[in-house]
Amino acid sequence: MHFDQELDARGLNCPLPIVKTKKTxxxxxxxxxxxxxxxxxxxxxxxxAFAKQTGNQLLQSGQxxxxxxxxxxxx
Amino acid sequence: xxxxxxIIATKGTLDWAYPPFILASTAASLGYEVAIFFTFYGxxxxxxxxxxxxxxxxxxxxxxxxxxxxxxxxALPGMEAMATAMMKQKIAKKGVASxxxxxxxxxxxxxxxxxxxxxxxxxxxxxxxFIDGIELGGAATYFEFAGEADINLFI
Numbered sequence: 001m002h003f004d005q006e007l008d009a010r011g012l013n014c015p016l017p018i019v020k021t022k023k024t025x026x027x028x029x030x031x032x033x034x035x036x037x038x039x040x041x042x043x044x045x046x047x048x049a050f051a052k053q054t055g056n057q058l059l060q061s062g063q064x065x066x067x068x069x070x071x072x073x074x075x
Numbered sequence: 076x077x078x079x080x081x082i083i084a085t086k087g088t089l090d091w092a093y094p095p096f097i098l099a100s101t102a103a104s105l106g107y108e109v110a111i112f113f114t115f116y117g118x119x120x121x122x123x124x125x126x127x128x129x130x131x132x133x134x135x136x137x138x139x140x141x142x143x144x145x146x147x148x149x150a151l152p153g154m155e156a157m158a159t160a161m162m163k164q165k166i167a168k169k170g171v172a173s174x175x176x177x178x179x180x181x182x183x184x185x186x187x188x189x190x191x192x193x194x195x196x197x198x199x200x201x202x203x204x205f206i207d208g209i210e211l212g213g214a215a216t217y218f219e220f221a222g223e224a225d226i227n228l229f230i
Contacts, residue, residue: 013169014097015097015104015177018101019180021104022104022105022184023183053106
């Protein structure tokens, strides 16, 4: 999937993947896509909750090896 | 209008320093307006130097220890330092942020920090020991924000 920016949150634990996602999105423009890679298993549920509450759309959520990969579209 | 979260932080140990800063930074990331009112031992979390934050195995039976340890042993000198060192090692190994890092993230996300004036007077604390940019206030200052908050937490 096409993305404009990537955030490597591997090795980081709650709440860092979410907080860093928010910080990265703040520097992007509306409609751009952010790819986030995380290893925290809690981030799967949390990223869904983040998207729902902030209005940024979670385009895709999946797994690559032992990492979780998310694509978020900035609202 | 954005939602609001108000937190009262009352504890000054390394373990209990986490919940207020984790919840505040997460809520701020979700778009909440957040204020933390630091009172009593919670004021330790506003010190410039956070290296004094410790965790104690005493009266803390749920704390995981490498070997079972009778209470009298836990009370020996050096046990608190050992438990604190162990906890810091675990924090680093598991990719959990340090308290300083979480506190800085809260600042960047514009979380308000309010220090309880009464506690500062009561314990003769030196305001110069605290980080810059905090507000001083009393219970009424807390209620001004908390009365309009969607979520209120006492930690």
